[in-house]
């Protein structure tokens with residue numbers, strides 16, 4: 001039976017014209033969240049079938065079983081989506097962000113905020129997604145929305161807390177206030193890089209957590225991996241200038257807690273299949289796959305000790321098995337517990 005997405009705020013949509021780029025699970029869920037927060041929502045999906053489905057009030061490919069509340073204006077015309085927008089949410093996968101922004105560039109109203117909702121690092125260049133926005137759209141302030149938030153939970157209107165970050169504290173606070181609704185609580189943060197890195201790297205450890213579970217290594221191994229993984233996340237974050245306390249928050253620790261413990265996470269599910277030796281072809285998007293390889297390269301280049309990230313990258317490129325990775329991690333020279 002279909003479950004009707006709940007409506008949060010009762011306010012008439014006197015709000016912003018919000019343009020959502022991306023008609024997948026997260027783009028559609030955020031479009032619903034923006035409707036509930038009182039905004040007018042246009043959504044760009046490149047696939048006409050997705051547009052037709054959203055017009056019918058569903059997105060069965062990406063959000064099966066969820067009925068969309070009316071109000072999302074979907075189109076495959078990116079210019080029409082962006083025309084007159086007050087704010088843009090970029091919700092295509094990290095490795096597609098550059099292409100999405102290139103398509104948006106000529107139609108982007110100057111000065112309006114671009115809110116990154118994808119989680120990853122560009123695998124070819126090692127660029128953070130915010131750097132790609134600043135390169136392609138230098139006239140648009142960049143913000144990031146991140147934190148523990150499964151698209152299906154948000155689409156169903158279940159209580160969720162996220163963080164909205166921008167370098168300009170006032171912009172972050174304004175966006176957080178405008179995006180919040182009864183069941184979406186948005187905190188603000190001026191540590192753009194910290195919030196971005198937390199979301200990008202947690203996916204790598206979600207894959208590792210899934211692999212540990214899939215290989216039947218036990219709950220103790222799982223806890224050890226997530227804890228030591230969090231140390232690696234903070235080391236890489238520090239190298240990019242993230243504030244340590246940011247990574248203790250929703251984007252970072254919060255998202256690790258969620259995605260390292262739930263088969264609802266596509267990254268965890270990907271790792272689970274890896275650990276069980278099951279086929280990987282055809283699995284849904286797992287952003288941690290391309291990000292693991294580039295994060296491992298960044299760690300090597302910057303001389304950051306990140307053995308779990310290196311192990312995930314090596315498992316994914318087929319150099320070692322999950323079992324071999326675990327043996328290598330367990331037999332590293334003993335050392336003092338350093339947590340930074």
Ligand SMILES: NC(=O)C1=CN([C@@H]2O[C@H](COP(=O)(O)OP(=O)(O)OC[C@H]3O[C@@H](n4cnc5c(N)ncnc54)[C@H](O)[C@@H]3O)[C@@H](O)[C@H]2O)C=CC1
Nearest residue numbers: 023024025026027046092093094096099118119150151285
């Ligand atoms: N699904 C979730 O629960 C959450 C996802 N995210 C992040 O949001 C991002 C998107 O994820 P999902 O929407 O879940 O993925 P998805 O796989 O459900 O959908 C991705 C959508 O992007 C479209 N797309 C891909 N390349 C494109 C391009 N070049 N131009 C236009 N459209 C393109 C696809 O056609 C598809 O509609 C990822 O970085 C993910 O980590 C963040 C929080 C929650």
Ligand SMILES: O=C(CO)COP(=O)(O)O
Nearest residue numbers: 147148149150265266267
């Ligand atoms: O980022 C997410 C929840 O915060 C979604 O995680 P997955 O992409 O692993 O499903």
